[in-house]
Amino acid sequence: MLSYLNGPQSDPFHYIYSSRGWLTDYDPPGPFPFFLNLEPTNACQLDCLFCSRQMSERPLGRVDLGTAAALMDEVARHPGTAVRFTGWGEPLLHPQIDELVKIVKERGIPLKIYTNGLALTDALTDAILALEVDDLQFSMQGLNEKQYLFNRVGGDYEKLCRNIERVSRKRGGQKKPFLSILTSVLADELEEESPEDFTAKWLGTVDKVGVDLTNLNFVRHLDRLSPHLGRQSAGLRRGRCVDVFLALEVKYDGLIQYCGQDSRSLPEHVIGRFPEMTLSEAWLGEAMEERRNKVGRALGHEQFPVCRNCYHNTDKYDAFKKRLSGGQENGQ
Numbered sequence: 001m002l003s004y005l006n007g008p009q010s011d012p013f014h015y016i017y018s019s020r021g022w023l024t025d026y027d028p029p030g031p032f033p034f035f036l037n038l039e040p041t042n043a044c045q046l047d048c049l050f051c052s053r054q055m056s057e058r059p060l061g062r063v064d065l066g067t068a069a070a071l072m073d074e075v076a077r078h079p080g081t082a083v084r085f086t087g088w089g090e091p092l093l094h095p096q097i098d099e100l101v102k103i104v105k106e107r108g109i110p111l112k113i114y115t116n117g118l119a120l121t122d123a124l125t126d127a128i129l130a131l132e133v134d135d136l137q138f139s140m141q142g143l144n145e146k147q148y149l150f151n152r153v154g155g156d157y158e159k160l161c162r163n164i165e166r167v168s169r170k171r172g173g174q175k176k177p178f179l180s181i182l183t184s185v186l187a188d189e190l191e192e193e194s195p196e197d198f199t200a201k202w203l204g205t206v207d208k209v210g211v212d213l214t215n216l217n218f219v220r221h222l223d224r225l226s227p228h229l230g231r232q233s234a235g236l237r238r239g240r241c242v243d244v245f246l247a248l249e250v251k252y253d254g255l256i257q258y259c260g261q262d263s264r265s266l267p268e269h270v271i272g273r274f275p276e277m278t279l280s281e282a283w284l285g286e287a288m289e290e291r292r293n294k295v296g297r298a299l300g301h302e303q304f305p306v307c308r309n310c311y312h313n314t315d316k317y318d319a320f321k322k323r324l325s326g327g328q329e330n331g332q
């Protein structure tokens with residue numbers, strides 16, 4: 001369920017989300033992805049119940065500014081492509097996050113930052129406002145403090161709320177950043193609290209609120225999840241992957257991956273490494289095209305350890321989404 005304060009057109013990425021290339025005509029893919037997802041760091045302060053990061057043994061690290069600049073030089077040669085700071089860590093924990101933002105924005109590239117919101121200090125808030133980040137999306141969990149703390153192990157609900165309210169207040173009448181909250185819930189948490197009340201509480205402070213179903217597929221084999229699996233009632237029906245037509249993923253160490261679902265950087269999920277391989281070479285190369293053939297144009301997911309557990313961008317949540325949105329679908 002997605003709700004906007006001022007309609008979907010207010011979303012800075014509406015030009016992508018509403019384009020035919022994003023919604024329907026994505027095969028064959030364009031010369032460059034719609035989004036380049038960059039992992040600033042894989043460090044995180046939390047240990048969320050559902051997060052695949054708990055399976056990762058990658059050393060902690062962060063992208064260096066030279067690599068980021070070279071990546072953005074290439075992205076800037078493809079106007080319209082946007083960058084998302086995301087990955088298997090908290091982007092705001094990169095100690096030079098303001099410099100990273102500057103590298104993207106001074107090249108005129110639209111930027112969205114995903115954050116758990118806890119490291120958003122007063123100074124960083126000012127920097128994000130001054131640098132005109134296009135979209136700042138807060139990832140939450142649950143629909144109230146109790147549900148948030150249960151899912152976001154190590155989180156601080158009050159601090160998060162304070163930080164969201166502060167950036168909203170400081171932004172005042174300024175347009176950027178567009179502010180959004182995306183929360184996800186376990187199915188029976190919906191019986192304790194209503195998504196409509198959650199949305200009504202936040203819309204106004206932020207411009208967009210999304211409520212979705214928590215994805216436990218990648219971590220369902222982990223012991224600490226087993227008591228909660230019964231709660232997720234959505235059926236698993238695999239569909240063709242669309243991610244491989246829309247976005248490319250780069251990890252902090254320059255690894256280029258087929259998508260963002262792999263927390264471990266498994267060799268089967270790595271295309272190459274930047275800068276030895278350019279983004280264009282990865283996007284238009286044989287490996288990507290082969291993966292598109294296998295999981296984007298067919299249902300060969302079983303051949304790959306990450307795709308095997310992936311019901312991403314398929315109809316897994318459609319029933320749930322319909323229920324939440326009163327029948328509407330959304331393509332994001």
Ligand code: SF4
Binds near residue numbers: 241242301311
């Ligand atoms: S099917 Fe594979 S390539 Fe596509 S999003 Fe899932 S894990 Fe990534």
